[in-house]
């Protein structure tokens with residue numbers, strides 16, 4: 001018989017006797033059951049055979065004074081059907097059956113066994129692999145880096161197991177013990193007029209364990225804030241406000257579970273000259289009234305490149321957009337967006353005599369019907 005068997009099997013229940021049963025009562029109960037389920041009396045009945053085996057096993061332990069004592073001690077220490085809450089952090093998850101094979105896998109002493117449950121488990125004993133949490137962070141890029149892509153160092157801060165007590169919450173050299181009030185289930189049941197109501201154990205707050213000597217570093221919580229820096233590659237062409245997913249760069253998984261993902265919210269610093277519109281860059285280019293009216297060739301700056309010459313035809317209206325292909329943002333397919341240059345007329349604030357007289361001549365030369373006549377007429381319509 002192993003300790004594992006002791007915790008999983010209720011021998012008293014198997015024999016249908018109380019825990020206080022005397023040796024003679026145990027013997028009597030066994031004889032009755034053994035006769036009933038004996039394979040000779042139940043030919044080909046597999047259930048009866050199984051039952052007979054467990055009855056015999058129970059009797060072998062309970063009829064031996066020394067073994068019975070060991071059995072009773074093991075069960076009073078852990079309680080029958082030892083359960084440990086799963087996912088006690090973060091709210092989700094109730095209690096699930098604890099894998100006893102995991103707990104008693106090694107031939108270690110009690111202290112080592114309990115230590116082993118908690119080491120590297122982030123303070124919550126669990127039997128199954130758990131995927132690491134997704135982590136969210138943000139970074140700010142220059143316009144150039146957002147266009148070309150960049151490798152950035154991201155500092156991630158999160159809650160993890162306390163490094164001093166390895167998440168057990170217990171002071172060095174001590175281990176938590178199974179909560180005596182809930183026998184490690186983390187749940188307590190109240191009887192309400194025949195209905196059993198289960199609620200988190202008040203003594204251990206649902207953890208199933210109590211810490212007698214709390215770790216001084218984490219005050220017994222088993223949790224600590226930690227930070228790490230990860231290098232993340234932000235792809236080319238990312239836009240302001242975009243959220244980038246970096247698979248496997250989030251919190252580490254537990255018990256062989258996969259890592260979570262890292263989500264990076266990207267902010268792009270405004271540029272002094274260039275703006276962005278989808279895959280295109282934008283720029284506002286000042287022009288004179290005569291350049292628009294007479295036509296001109298003007299120099300337009302490009303991002304990270306030499307200025308290009310744009311030809312403005314005579315009679316170009318203010319605000320017209322000129323498209324310079326290949327000078328925008330690199331798209332997913334590898335091609336480049338355009339630079340959209342908007343011409344904006346600048347009105348001279350100070351005029352010399354020659355300029356003033358030229359403009360007055362222009363006014364006379366271009367005088368004709370009131371240019372606002374149409375506007376004013378239409379404005380009268382309902």
Ligand SMILES: [Zn+2]
Nearest residue numbers: 162165215218
């Ligand atoms: Zn600690």
Ligand SMILES: [Zn+2]
Nearest residue numbers: 179182201204
């Ligand atoms: Zn408890």
